[in-house]
Amino acid sequence: MTIIAKKPLKTPKQRLGAKKMPKKGKVASYVVLLVFTALYIGPLLMLVLTSFKSLPEFFRNPTGWPEGFGFENFTTAWELANFPRYLLNTALYTGIATAICVITSVLVAFPIARGYFKGAKLILTLYLIALFLPPALIPQFQLILNLGLFNTRTGYILLFLVNPIGIIILVNYIKSIPRELDESAAVDGCGYYRFIFTIIMPLIRPAIATVTVLHAIGIWNELILPTIYLTNDDLYPITRGLIVFEGLYGSNWPPLAAAVLMLMMPMLLLFLFLQRYIISGLTAGAVKG
Template sequence: MKSRPASVSASARIERLKAALLIGTFAVFIFVAYVFPVLNLVNVSFKTPSEFVLDPIKPAKAIQFKNYADVVIKNSFFRNFSNSLAYLLFSNLLTLTVTSMAAFIISRKYVKHANFFYILFLAGIFLPDPLIPQFYLLNRLGLYNNPVGYILLKTNPGVIMLMMVGYYKTISREFDEAAAIDGCGTLRYLFQFILPMSMPIFASSVILFSVGVWNDLIGTTVFLTSPRYYPVMRALFQFQGQYGTNWPPLAAAVFIVASPLILLFLFFQRYIISGMVSGGIKG
């Protein structure tokens, strides 16, 4: 067996070294840009105000949860957090229910001009939220400063419609015909057969939709004016005083605010990539 020339082996080692250096550089960038801020946020949340003033970066002397207790007990933070969870839950349920049924009908073309309705839904992706017409509409309907009105405004199919229609088109019509022969109605077929198969799409949709609802600040500022309806994002402003910001309790509050989305992502992570890929196969 002939041995490879030394120049070839050296060239291969250089290429492997370049690849390892590139991966290492990328890993360092990810750590500095994403992991370090989260770790520092948790570190600051364990500090006392005097510790933070002396050195914001230095590790806390002891792990203590006083800041977390102050956030939950001494402020209206828990009520605001509950409001956000309610807005998130009901807007998700309403959006996914309406979008799943509409997407199935459009993908199967069970209505005339299905493509027109599909384009109409997709137009919402490119159009910004018209705050003035929305304000006028809610005011006329008596739903201004009302959680029901806000939840209805957040019902936005958009990208979810695009993903679901694309996924439903990959499901063979032979299943539809078999269900019809067995006497299975459309709604029963949709909820007992199609939707259980669509878990990857639902997981991806929940993540994409929940981020927008949970982080919404402009919409809640405009349409919810009573403090008892404030979501958790608006509660963060109460940690900013007239002469400065109390950073350790604010860090604890920010970590609590971010936790639901982190847990949601961890719970649905095995479905997310497959759902987004499946939804983009056909359009």
């Protein structure tokens, strides 16, 4: 009796004829990755090093290592830029505007995603077009001025209540949620707003986290709008306070670098806290629906 040996089963990659990436291709990809890493890390590293230098030391060797790692520049920046007051203003503007923007964006995105009214696709298209339009600074300024909201906290917060990219992300993410949930909630007698806040919002947490981070970073780093709409020192955000380091004959670079590092820390912590949601929110909001 002849025994026929069975051939080992091929893996999916072998069945599809998949080939390993050539070594040259791997080396090229790593080189490109290192170049982009250097382009991103280089300026950040220079900013960190500058924050530990004195001004004469910075002018002698702008790109070298500091002679010491003292925190005098951070203390100077904290005092000169009036960090306690301006940081509180910035946190107030960012927190209120981001919370209102996220809640209203969900309330707008849900009926658009479900198509519960005529013209939903047209409105979504208008939000998409708004991404490519320049900011209407002159009409916006005239509106704020005529409403009596110039140089007020309320007027400044109103400038950040709409975010087209946030609505687009939320719409595309909500489309991935089965419509049967809407029908089940209606049968059980769940109200419209209760359904959105207790069922929809927990299901779209990745998209909400993504919109929150994108919107908060935009408000936190804004410099042009506070320069235009705020003239009272008590209302300035922290970015407006950094102008004190700009002198008549030059800038005080080491304390400015220290101030920038302190300025970016809250947003960095927010990103690290929400990062597990952000990637899934961006990918789902970009391809689903």
